[in-house]
Amino acid sequence: MRSTQKRSQEARLDAVFGALSDGTRRRILARLARGSARVSDLAEPFAISLPAVCKHLDVLEQAGLLRRERDGRVSRCHLDARPLESAEAFIEHYRVFWSGTLEALALYVEEPGKLADRELADR
Amino acid sequence: MRSTQKRSQEARLDAVFGALSDGTRRRILARLARGSARVSDLAEPFAISLPAVCKHLDVLEQAGLLRRERDGRVSRCHLDARPLESAEAFIEHYRVFWSGTLEALALYVEEPGKLADRELADR
DNA sequence: CTATTAGCTAACCAAAAGGTTAGTAATTGG
């Protein structure tokens, strides 16, 4: 139960960060943020083949970041940004380590383990 | 100058998100958040070989998330979370799409392009 | 009806990712 939950959350993070690790996919997400679009519209800015774009869409869909809604011969693609929330939550734990105000980091250094044990427990 | 001092922001995001897309590397980062550690210490929790861990450390180092400081035969590894700031900045642009308060999203829908053109221009 | 269009599969390819074992270099403990 706990381990199952943990695994799936880990797999979700794998998929989301993996999806974000490619510039083409990030550009597709940026395009979708302006509104839903057809596959051909999404493919238009790129110098790669349509099937290659389809594979990128598959990756985004697997990560839960894109939904496809088939209407006739047209697939309309929508952004679903919700999986980004867990990705940002992960990164957010490290904010203290880059934050301009070093008070929090100093606090951490003085009391090691306190912050880490609470927010960075093995996951 | 041999080392590329200024790396494109896109390549940096590729590297950072790619580094985060693996659970082993995320666990290594979590460990480093508790303090610097030797390579063997980092490897200890994992059922993989030491060279495999070294490769993960290489990936993290390439992404700028880890610094190695050789002291004798020991490499001491330090977290450098600063590259996460740009990763979070990227994700942050999409917060409006998952945020609980839907006012901003509604605003966006009413005036498409306004928000997107300002914050999500393909870079 | 026919031709075109939109989106996909299938099959293939090269390169990268993630792992292994074996071996090497340098440092350190006995």
Added chain:
DNA sequence: CCAATTACTAACCTTTTGGTTAGCTAATAG
């Protein structure tokens, strides 16, 4: 000095990734 430890390369293997071309299906325009 000798042996063990630490971290790393080198070489190799398998799977995944990101791309291709060719071909297929379903829907639509004329």
